[in-house]
Amino acid sequence: MFAYLPSLQHGWLPAWMLLVSVTSFGNSLQCFLSGRKVSARVYNGKPTEVTELASRFFAAWTTASAFIRLYAAYHITNGPIYDLAWWSYVIALGHYVSEVFVFGSATLRGPAAAPYVVATKSLLWMTLQRANYLG
Template identity: 45%
Template sequence: MNSFLPQHEGWLPSWLLLVSVISVGNTIQAYITTKNTREVYMRTGQEITAFTSRVFGTWTFVSAIVRLYAAYNISNPQIYELALVVYAIAWFHFFSEWLVFGTAAWGRGLAGPILISTGSLVWMLSQWGFYVE
């Protein structure tokens, strides 16, 4: 099993792998049902359709692939930067939907993406010098 895990020091590569795997699961859920997407965007009056759920799932899958590449190529500055940008876009999206556009409400569905994107951004920014030479 260890041969499948990222072979870099520290916990960040494993974290990126874990978030990637979870994101693939979220993608599958978004294609099967709108339930989880509704938990994020649960303001009344906002319609979540099967189409919007699949669009969200597609974005989640693209993000998962970028994070997966970063987990295994964490010392590559371009891939590290790309993963940072993906987290920054996710962070901006979730915060703006919550605080600017009002389409998301704080709750179980929004807490996970906010905490993961914020924590991952801070962690990656603070570890740049450790992983990228």
């Protein structure tokens, strides 16, 4: 089983990216299967605004992000892939920040706090370690 995991030769960031990807795939599946129920927990500021269509769109975006980050976990020293993964976190954080502070559809408590923590931690880690991975 360890043969399928990203090499730790480059540090723990690839393992983190794999964990985030696997979690994201699971979240996407939940959103596809549960209608608006799971997405409404994330957009807990205005859960009645979450539609089944919005939930499926959220699942599609999360799936795309999961594939980008999964690929980055295994190709962490590839500059364009690294940058693409970094931008995926920028977009996610920008979206959630706007939903909290501009649109009021999310809050920073409960399940809604996870995307902020993951995106912020990942962005900081990737920014600080960029030179180590890309030389």
